[in-house]
Amino acid sequence: MEPANSEKQLYNKDKSGGAGNGKLYLVLLVVAVCFAIAAFIIAIVSLSKQNGSSASPSVVNVGSTSGSADYEDDKVWLLQGGGVGINQFYISEETGQLEGFFTDFVNAVCRIANKNCKVVVSSFTNCWNSEAGETSQGGFGLMAGWFDACTGFRVTPERQRTFAFSDQFTKSPPQAFATLPGNPKNFDWQDITGKTIAFFDGSNGDEHCLAKAEGIVGAVLPAENIRHCLPDQCFDLLKDETVDAIFADAIAFQGRTDVEEVTDNLQACPVGGSAMMTRYDSKLIDWWNPAQAKLLASKEYHEICNDVKVGHGHQPGFDPEDFCINY
Structure with a gap:
């Protein structure tokens, strides 16, 4: 059945409007593409100018030692x-x-x-x-x-x-053992088997250094014979005879009257x-x-x-x- 005349007119109007909208969308799409191409070209030209200019700003990486x-x-x-x-x-x-x-x-x-x-x-x-x-x-x-x-x-x-x-x-510098003045225990630095030794915290002269020393029997100490301490604490441990000797860079004993260095020029560590x-x-x-x-x-x-x-x-x-x- 054919539509009535009024329905035909409405149908033709909708059809005509739809076609017009399609043309408008096409025009807008073309314009948008043109703007995008133009913006891209401008960006490339601008970047090229910056790279070729000696006045371009430096980048500072704040908070890092690898900055500018x-x-x-x-x-x-x-x-x-x-x-x-x-x-x-x-x-x-x-x-x-x-x-x-x-x-x-x-x-x-x-x-x-x-x-x-x-x-x-x-x-x-x-x-x-x-x-x-x-x-x-x-x-x-x-x-x-x-x-x-x-x-x-x-x-x-x-x-x-x-x-x-x-x-x-x-x-x-050389390393050295130090005992109480006069070496009252007769500490023999060439044989430290069973002896308890103090080492300064953070020092290069630790038990691993001592273990590499040549000519010292018992240089590889068990953990129970090792004391790590700050210098003043180590000297206190020596005074109360908690340790038999202190092992450190010989400079640590220079000018002190409360200890006696018992080693000559021992180059064990550095x-x-x-x-x-x-x-x-x-x-x-x-x-x-x-x-x-x-x-x-x-x-x-x-x-x-x-x-x-x-x-x-x-x-x-x-x-x-x-x-x-x-x-």
Whole structure:
């Protein structure tokens, strides 16, 4: 049946309107595509101009040591130091600040490198740590980035497995055993079988170092014969005869009257002298080594070494000729 006339008119009107809408959609689509193409071309031209311009802004990676040069210039380099009470590092009773050879050396290197450095006091165990009988490992502070480097740490194979080192700036000192004055127990350092030995926390001279020493019977100690302690605590353990002897860098015993060194020139641990110990991803060594080389070749280095006696001579420790390079 054919639709009525009025229905035909409505049908034709709807058909005509639908066709018109289709044409309108097509026009809008073409216009949108043209705008998209134009925007794409403009973006390419703009990018090309930026890449070819010397005035393009630098990107600063805030909070990372791998940022731009501008960020590195503004960075405060935090360097760990410990107040161990010797002429290399100690807390001054007059100023309350960390002083000594290492502090003087660090300040000079940073000045030459034009870097903003701050020596911060922190326990050695935050740089290097070990538990009695366990494998030594990196200290949490340096591993976690509390500071950028630890100052004056000896280079050893164990530490090189975990950390990077700058060029060395002191000689490698010997290690030694120390007993009470007069060695009342007749401690024989060449046979320590069954003896209880104290080691400084965070020191390169630990039980693993001792185990590699040649000519010492019983050098591989069982865990129950090992004591780890801070220096003052170790000396207290020796005084109350909890331990038979202390094993450490010989510098720790210089100038002390409450202990007696019973070893001569025992080179057991380090493969090198003092250096800056840092993480392998740090950029500190990149600027530190060139600045340090300039300092070592200058008269200022000898003046810093001389000040070990002049300015820091009231503290125990080695003489400058014992650890300064080419002194």
